[in-house]
Amino acid sequence: MDISDVARRSGLPASTLRFYEEKGLIASLGRPGERRRFAPHILDQLALIALGQSAGFTLEEIRAMFAPNGKPNIDRxxxxxxxxxxxxxxxxxxxxxxxxxxxxxxxxxxxxxxxxxxxxxxxxxxxxxxxxxxxxxxxxxx
Structure with missing residues (x-):
């Protein structure tokens, strides 16, 4: 999915997605041309980020909830x-x-x-x- 698809499906502005990428919360697959592309599991990652923020976790704490491959790895x-x-x-x-x-x-x-x-x-x-x-x-x- 490109960044506009992710923004539309997640309800988050593209600027938030770029910010999350800059902070290491999510990763794009690369930028063919000028558009960032994301794997389908990005929506699950964004849902976990939203849940973590609702629970009061910092972005740094939320970042630590993901393994390098983007899959959840949450400290119980x-x-x-x-x-x-x-x-x-x-x-x-x-x-x-x-x-x-x-x-x-x-x-x-x-x-x-x-x-x-x-x-x-x-x-x-x-x-x-x-x-x-x-x-x-x-x-x-x-």
Whole structure:
């Protein structure tokens, strides 16, 4: 397939395909004339690249998922580590969502008086907070 066929079938612009080739994620079979040509398995490679990006892998990590012949060669421990990372992110986001939903419907007169909202603020601040430290909304931790 030439680059325009791959672009049409993958939904990616030719510039992205050239970028992926430059980064070593994919390889063309050569350029007879001025058009890059790719093997049919390129679409599988592009699907794996898209999946890897959706999962949060860097392009360098994704490049390492391919053997020199372009076939997948994925380190299973790397997949497990990324799955653990995603699970932790999901837990954090679920807690954040729950806190925001509570804050949106909280019966407290103000968010500064809502303990749940204060815990949400505390979770958003990096590092440990000490008793007596003022929050962003002016409340003192006890």
């Amino acid at each position: 421990s790397m997949l497990a580590a990324k799955a653990d990372e995603l699970d932790a992110t999901i837990r954090r986001l679920r807690a954040m969502s729950k806190g925001l939903r509570h804050a949106a419907a909280c019966p407290a007169p103000s968010h500064a008086e809502c303990p749940t909202f204060q815990r949400l603020l505390g979770a958003a601040v990096p590092g440990p907070r000490k008793r007596g430290q003022t929050t962003r909304v002016g409340r003192v931790e006890k």
